[in-house]
Amino acid sequence: MTQDELKQKVALAALHxxxxxxxxxxxxxxxxxxxxxxMADLKGQIEGAVSSSEATTAHLKKVGxxxxxxxxxxxxxxxxxxxxxxxxxxxMVKGGGGALTREKIIGAAxxxxxxxxxxxxxxxxxxxxxxxxxxxxxxxxYVAREMVKLGGQPVWRENFITxxxxxxxxxxxxxxxxxxxLEQIINNITGxxxxxxxxxxxxxxxxxxxxTEVITR
Ligand code: 5RP
Numbered sequence: 001m002t003q004d005e006l007k008q009k010v011a012l013a014a015l016h017x018x019x020x021x022x023x024x025x026x027x028x029x030x031x032x033x034x035x036x037x038x039m040a041d042l043k044g045q046i047e048g049a050v051s052s053s054e055a056t057t058a059h060l061k062k063v064g065x066x067x068x069x070x071x072x073x074x075x076x077x078x079x080x081x082x083x084x085x086x087x088x089x090x091x092m093v094k095g096g097g098g099a100l101t102r103e104k105i106i107g108a109a110x111x112x113x114x115x116x117x118x119x120x121x122x123x124x125x126x127x128x129x130x131x132x133x134x135x136x137x138x139x140x141x142y143v144a145r146e147m148v149k150l151g152g153q154p155v156w157r158e159n160f161i162t163x164x165x166x167x168x169x170x171x172x173x174x175x176x177x178x179x180x181x182l183e184q185i186i187n188n189i190t191g192x193x194x195x196x197x198x199x200x201x202x203x204x205x206x207x208x209x210x211x212t213e214v215i216t217r
Contacts, residue, residue: 004030006118006209007082011035013207013214014080015042017114022047023073025106027081028056028099031116035080036060050076052106053099054163070109079110083117083198084129090115090203090217091179095132095196098162104194107201115203119210126179130155130170132196137167139191146189147171150182166193 001009011034018024024039026032026049036056039046040063048066050073051057057067070076081103083092092115094100107113131152135143144154152171160168176182179199186195206217 007031008034010116010207010209014116021077025050025076025079025110028053028097029082031082052102076110078112079106080114091199093126093196100196101134101194113203115206126176127174130172133169134166134193136191143191
């Protein structure tokens with residue numbers, strides 16, 4: 001199976017988690033795009049979705065699913081999202097698509113975080129995928145220097161502005177042995193809006209597309 005077919009398969013399996021759910025939190029990325037396409041078939045049963053990015057909002061609207069404001073909805077039962085890396089502890093690196101801040105907000109506001117990935121995303125130690133950090137534009141160089149002190153090699157994601165009008169630093173070569181601690185340390189750097197470590201609030205369930213199967217972790 002191709003990687004995209006694995007993404008489709010795992011996206012389909014995630015429908016099980018929204019069976020009796022009126023309002024669904026929806027992440028961002030190519031795996032989630034497949035999920036939205038499948039969700040469209042359940043349109044009648046779904047009141048709406050809370051979206052993690054402008055791209056997801058556009059796709060939800062295109063398939064006819066109403067997009068709701070998180071402030072009006074309150075706590076969500078389920079959030080479905082992909083990841084760039086995920087460990088057996090269900091810690092993740094996210095933000096390859098630059099939507100990490102809104103993704104983290106919806107994850108925090110949800111009772112269940114369902115992570116949907118193909119098998120290439122499963123690793124033991126986070127950090128092979130460069131860690132995205134959303135930064136207030138004027139703090140870009142300062143935060144980059146702080147990340148060098150932490151042993152990383154930050155690269156400015158040029159020609160990219162987040163939905164919140166900030167910039168992204170992709171930090172290479174971090175050996176992330178204690179993801180919870182590093183998430184807190186990076187959050188404490190002035191000028192950081194959020195970072196792509198999802199360890200303080202990990203996934204609750206990870207669905208992995210592997211060969212012809214979907215594995216539930
Ligand atoms: C976007 C994300 C995505 O979940 C992550 O990049 C995975 O994307 P894809 O499903 O396209 O592999 O965090 O900010």
